Amino acid sequence: MPNGPRTATSAVPASPGRRGAGVRPSVGYGAGFWFVAFAFTVLMGFGTAPAALWPLYAAQDGFGATTITVVSAMVAVGAAIGFLGLGHLSDRYGRRRVVLAALTVTLIAALLMTWWQGLVGLLIGRFLNGVGIGLMASTATAYLHDLYARAHEETSRAGLPEVVATGANLGGLALGPLIAGAVVLWTRQPLTVTQFGFAVVLAVCLLLALVTPETVEVSHTARCRPARFALRPGALGLYVSAVGLAFCSYALFGLVTALGAVMLRTEFRVSSAFVAGLAPFLMFSASALAELALAPLSPRRLLTVGTAAFPLGLALVALSVYEARLWLFLAATAVAGAGGGVLFKVCIDRSVRAAAPASRAGVLAVTFVAGYAGLGLPIVVFSVLAHHLGTPVTMICFAAALTGVVAVSSLGRRSPRRASRHPPP
Missing domain, CATH: 1.20.1250.20 (MFS general substrate transporter like domains)
Structure with a gap:
């Protein structure tokens, strides 16, 4: 989902006169x-x-x-x-x-x-x-x-x-x-x-x-x-925090895309497929717009915005499910999506700073694996718990758990000691 890692360490640019093998472009x-x-x-x-x-x-x-x-x-x-x-x-x-x-x-x-x-x-x-x-x-x-x-x-x-x-x-x-x-x-x-x-x-x-x-x-x-997969010296804490942010952002994306339509039908009594598609549309649109609009901000300020918007959005989603208010659910997914997109941008920045220069692509690939683990695993747990506890209670627990992980992950150091004196190119 948000931008994949840029791979560019072992390859060399093609010469102007050559445009690659195979079918001629x-x-x-x-x-x-x-x-x-x-x-x-x-x-x-x-x-x-x-x-x-x-x-x-x-x-x-x-x-x-x-x-x-x-x-x-x-x-x-x-x-x-x-x-x-x-x-x-x-x-x-x-x-x-x-x-x-x-x-x-x-x-x-x-x-x-x-x-x-x-x-x-x-x-x-x-x-x-x-x-x-x-x-x-x-x-x-x-x-x-x-x-x-x-x-x-x-x-x-x-x-x-x-x-x-x-x-x-x-x-x-x-x-x-x-x-x-x-x-x-x-x-x-x-x-x-x-x-x-x-x-x-x-x-x-x-x-x-x-x-x-x-x-x-x-x-x-x-x-x-x-x-190769290698981190800069002293960057393990920074990278672990990036992995935590990736996991939480994708957990939100996975919940809305996989179970949003189910929740709309069971909790809001809405069976419209268009409305079911509207919720993830608002979430991903808000995520993209937030990333683009806030791009000039420093990673530290982005983290502040993300750690405020993401829990707020999750809390509003939980409230909307508990109160069965459709308009609040749609608005809440947009707020949470914006926060998740900003946090993912911070995650990518931290991963790049933590990676050894020659291993940037490999480190980012592992970060995305953590993200896609968040996309798949939490929704399975959510579904099982919802069967026993009900969707509103499970949503409250889900929001609280992700908020806790985000809070802990945001405490990771902004950059490793060596990287702070010599920023990656």
Whole structure:
């Protein structure tokens, strides 16, 4: 979900005269930049689109809340494998090849979920979707930086790739459930139409990626170099705090995308798929807007804002569930999403500061694995507890637990001793 790690340590830039092996690209770096941004947006949108569809799957196949949470958690499992085992491969084999692999895997997932809508098909499809996210998030972020730098070698706005990467990532996450909710209103077979529609758009993205120029010329040495995971001396506390912030941010995202529609139906008596998609849309939109609007602030001030907005939003979500007030639930998810997005930005900053310069990509990949663990594990526990304690009480416990972890994680040192005197380049 928020921006994946930028992979760039072992790869070297491609020479101007060479644009990568395979299919010869037919567009320039500037057009390729927007092609990759579009593909990134679509792939992330596909990942959250089922948030508005879970009640329909439940009605069709008799799924309960626990089954839905397990299916949702498969994305986290696939993403963890993608980030840890595959996310660094663009440094070795080129950005375009890994983007093509990510889109191909996700296209297969979309087709599988179109024609096999039973439990096994959903489990496999969501797992493949997670693998695609693990491949795409880090690679696309690095690819956007590379393409923009090549398209604007003389006059460039250094911050634009970060802005576009954030917009593509969180914008896609926000649009996915909203689009799926709209499809439910307009078609009689929303499950098939949504999945096949994304499959068609993913196929278009695959064609666009094929004609996008490569930005990395891979040497034999880079191919054989193993990924390294190393922290700066004295940075363990800083990195542990970053992992805690990642876990909490993604726990919120996972709760709303996996169980938001279920809570709307059971606690608010709202069965509209559009409203079910509206909640995660507001959450991810607020997260993206908060990250972009507050980007000029220092990490310390960002942490202050995040540690205030995140618990406040969680408390309001718990109150809205307890009082069964829909408008408060939607507003609360936006507040909590903004706080979660800001905290995740702080998490990325702390991870970069804690990482040894040559291990930045590997350290960030582990950070994202912790985040996706937060995306999958807490919602399973939430579902089990809600079955015994009820959703309102469980939501209060969930909010209190995440607030406690955020409070402890925010106490981590801002930078290791050595990094404070010699900031990372």
